[in-house]
Amino acid sequence: EAGVTQFPSHSVIEKGQTVTLRCDPISGHDNLYWYRRVMGKEIKFLLHFVKESKQDESGMPNNRFLAERTGGTYSTLKVQPAELEDSGVYFCASSPFEGRTNTGELFFGEGSRLTVL
Amino acid sequence: GNSVTQMEGPVTLSEEAFLTINCTYTATGYPSLFWYVQYPGEGLQLLLKATKADDKGSNKGFEATYRKETTSFHLEKGSVQVSDSAVYFCALSDPFSNTGKLIFGQGTTLQVKP
Numbered sequence: 001e002a003g004v005t006q007f008p009s010h011s012v013i014e015k016g017q018t019v020t021l022r023c024d025p026i027s028g029h030d031n032l033y034w035y036r037r038v039m040g041k042e043i044k045f046l047l048h049f050v051k052e053s054k055q056d057e058s059g060m061p062n063n064r065f066l067a068e069r070t071g072g073t074y075s076t077l078k079v080q081p082a083e084l085e086d087s088g089v090y091f092c093a094s095s096p097f098e099g100r101t102n103t104g105e106l107f108f109g110e111g112s113r114l115t116v117l
Numbered sequence: 118g119n120s121v122t123q124m125e126g127p128v129t130l131s132e133e134a135f136l137t138i139n140c141t142y143t144a145t146g147y148p149s150l151f152w153y154v155q156y157p158g159e160g161l162q163l164l165l166k167a168t169k170a171d172d173k174g175s176n177k178g179f180e181a182t183y184r185k186e187t188t189s190f191h192l193e194k195g196s197v198q199v200s201d202s203a204v205y206f207c208a209l210s211d212p213f214s215n216t217g218k219l220i221f222g223q224g225t226t227l228q229v230k231p
Contacts, residue, residue, distance in 0.1 A: 004160065031217055042121070043161075043206060043221035056216050091161065095217055106219060108153075108161035 002026065004109035006092050012115045018080040021112045025074070025094030032075050033095075033106065034067060038088035046090075049075060050097065061086075082116045089113050119144045123207050123222035130197055130229050138192040138225045140181075140207035148209040150174075150183050150190040151219065155204045164192075164205070197229045 005024045013019050025032045034046040046065070047057040051072035060067070064083070069075040079086050090113075093106040124139040142150065152164040152174070165174030170185035179194045190207060207222040 033218070035221075037224075040223070042223040043208075045218055045220070048216050048218055050216075056214075056218060093161075105163045105166070106161075106217065110158070110160040 004092055004094050004107050006090075006109035006112045008112055009110065010113045010115070012117065013082055014117050015084055016081045018078065019082055019114060021077045021079075021090050021092075021114070023075045023077070023092030023109060025092070026107055028096065029094035029107070030072070030097035031095040032069060033093040034075070034077055035091040035093065036088050037091065037111075038085075043091065046077075079114070082114075084116050087114055087116045119148070119209060119211060119220050121207050121209055121220055121222035123205075123225050126224070127226040127228055130227070132199055132229055132231050133196045134229075136192070136194040136197045136201075136227070138205055138207075138227070140190045140192065140222060142188050142190065142207075142209050144188075144209055144211075146213055147185075148211065150181070151208040151210070152179070152181055152190070152192050153206040153208060153221075155206070155224075157203070161206065197227070199229045199231055202227055202229045 007022045032049040035043045037043045045059040048055045049069045052069050066078045089111040091111045093108045095106050120143045149168045151166045153161045154164045155161045165176040167174040167183035173182045181190050181192045204224045204226050206224045208219045
């Protein structure tokens with residue numbers, strides 16, 4: 001069974017440019033999460049989808065970040081325009097839907113490293 | 118709010134040494150607690166978990182006990198190997214959310230030398 005895959009693995013862009021990160025969750029996983037780790041600090045939650053619906057986007061830093069999950073399958077995270085402080089590793093994770101007690105394991109991708117110059 | 122604090126790294130040990138990585142948490146309610154590990158070039162993967170007080174999670178020789186009285190979940194291993202070199206993250210699940218959202222610590226890098 002394929003795991004969570006993320007693309008690209010590394011992206012280097014200049015300030016003001018646009019970058020789109022993609023995540024393909026494990027097939028059948030309704031929950032999809034985006035997290036970010038900046039400069040060796042803690043991994044911070046960005047948002048959570050259940051199928052195509054945004055369940056919680058409380059961690060999105062600002063309106064330069066846009067996440068979508070069309071059809072409830074893969075997800076994209078677009079940063080436009082990118083700023084220096086957006087540099088970091090963006091992780092995607094998925095898990096099966098477990099109803100009211102979603103306390104199970106998250107399955108993570110390898111992450112997409114974003115460098116903004 | 119809920120938070121997780123881990124000991125600062127990097128931690129450098131010789132093979133077969135004893136490992137402890139400290140983790141303490143702040144949470145209202147009763148979260149589940151997790152240790153995730155990221156090996157070089159790989160994604161995070163669950164190492165072990167505990168869902169209630171006094172539970173002990175264990176896997177691959179690692180173990181951690183959910184201590185409610187000290188709000189801790191320290192990771193231990195009796196004899197580390199070079200292959201244990203990785204970044205270790207302590208995490209908790211938000212006890213008042215059914216979304217499965219995790220709150221992570223800053224990670225501790227472990228380097229084991231032969």
